[in-house]
Amino acid sequence: MATVRTHRYTVETGSLATMLEHRTNLIDGIRSANPTFAEATLIKLDDGSYLDIWRWESAEDMQRASQVAASIPLVGATLSLTADHSVLDGEVLDRR
Template identity: 30%
Template sequence: MSLIAVTRFEAVDTVEATEVRDRHTALVQAVRTATPGLTEARLGQLPDGQWVGVWRWDSMDTLKSVRELAPNLPEVKAAFALVREGTSAVEEIEVLDEL
């Protein structure tokens, strides 16, 4: 069963939107290279300026394995260097129906 992980965060004040988007793209590419199972990745921005990453995984097991690899990927460190400390929140949603 697939899983959707939603991450909300605020970028540091000095960063431009293009930099957030560029680092998100690099992060997605690095994760896809490191392990299969990321089936969709989207980045959006809410009216209040908060960013939202929506990533769809083929399974919880894949997400767990990526979380073990993540600290070793330079793209992860680069992406999270833009996140304002204490603003990141993750929700995991198990997909029950796909219509």
């Protein structure tokens, strides 16, 4: 069953373009190293915060990638442009 990791965060003022560039490069790198990384969806909410939803084919695949992520410098560089960061994991039960 597919698994999602949902990040909620704000972006430091004036840093959105840089964060989006870092995010794109990070997703490209993760996708090339992890073929089970299915998609990433970024949503800007009415309150100015963002939801960044990353879908994996399984929880095991997501966990393996998460363990490696700490050693990727672009992860820290991208996160440094955000604040109020929280993470929730969940299993996809229905998708239409």
